[in-house]
Amino acid sequence: MERQMICIMCPMGCNLTVKEQDGQITVTGNGCNRGVVFAKEEISCPKRIVTTSVKTKNGVKSVKTTASIPKSLIFDCVKEIEKLRLKDAKFGQIIIKNVLNTGADVVVTANE
């Protein structure tokens, strides 16, 4: 099996070719080792960092997951964050620990 994909690990956006043969995965077209890690994950369990905002008393504050989470959980993650109504949210504050058992926390990224 051969698959073409674009690496999203950095803005270079390398064109990766991923070959799977007899359980061996080979990656070509990558500019650095992060491309190999990305490609292997992308064909087994694609993951993304989720960025969205959380409602506070005065409006919204931007948040992110501290690590990438399975792509299939993106919408569920956003729903978990949507449930919250925070009095206040400070820069770097963890608002959900281990969201959906992914190992990633949700933290506030806005700074004022």
Add this chain to the structure above:
Amino acid sequence: MKTQVVVIGGGPAGMCAALSASKTGAKVVLVERDEVLGGILNQCIHNGFGLHYFHEELTGPEFAHRFRIMVEADKNIKVLTNTLVTKIEDKKVQIMGKNGFEEIEAQAVVLAMGCRERTAGNISLCGTRPMGIVTAGVAQKMVNIDGKMIGKDIVILGSGDIGLIMARRLTLEGAKVHAVFEINSTSSGLRRNIMQCLEDFDIPLFFNTTIFEVVGKDRVEGVYYGQVDKNFQPIESTRKFLKCDTVVLSVGLIPEMYIAPDTITCKTTGGAIVNEFYQTDKPWLFCCGNILHVHDLVDNVALEAEQAGKFASLYALGKLPTQSKSLPVVAGEGVSYVLPYSVFEGQGKVEFKLRLKTKVVRKNLVAKCGANILGKKFVLAGVPGEMLKFEIEKNGASDKIVVEIE
């Protein structure tokens, strides 16, 4: 008020220019019209910033935060927020802030006001002008800063990065993004954004396609869209209707030059013509960031602004070395523009920043002075949407330098 360097604009370019100018020894005043420093980064809540500069992946507000802390800790930088520049004339900057009108007298001025979005008027979008036509950056501010949703059924015109980012953002906020239309045959956005913002969410991207007409009286009710020919003229036989309540425009950015003093500008970028010191035809006036040329990565803005800030500071302190002959740098075959627009004759390295006219696969980029080849760079895959950097040795150059695809 007197100072040595005035930096106008408190986004990434302005903050980096101010920090660098201060580090080089000048007293700096940084003027920002918003309440807080950070500029557009504050509304770019997605990740992907800082990989080059900080070697880690940050969101826009986090990237801005790092510089803001440094600016606020720097005793040689005086920050004026909620302050608008009304005029720049002969090293004098007129401002309107909490003390009313004031004038800052400086030795050098750095323009770092970024760019603004092209609007429906700029692209002569046909049809009516009901509520529901917004530019991508305005949509981003409404959703991410003000917490207001802009619509339920969205169509995006233009596949610039902010448009792609907003396609994902609006989808996560519960809207249905029906399509992204791109009039060109390639996207001007980063490839990674097409993948993680459109493909991840099954949002279709149509090339050679545009909106023929917006329909709606009070609110957008839909759009007629279809394909265009090679002269970008609508092919009427492909005309179709798509019901939607919102049209998001991501159709390009223009350097924010309206307050800038008269200076020679480049037709392609819309920004000022600068030499390798980021100095305009007015020796005291420097430019960096998106007001000079639109960047795809804020990391590159930061690096460029550090250079401009340093040279502005040296100029203000009377330490900028007087230079030899100025050699024009010209965009040749396949290249739409090259920065800087001139370099000084002499030794040493110089870094060119350029954009390609069309997609290029496995070709060489060369810098030539007559028959003398100053540098060569292999381009594996280049697209107009991604800025290229190209470092050469000046050695031997004594005349016009042409940068082109071989």
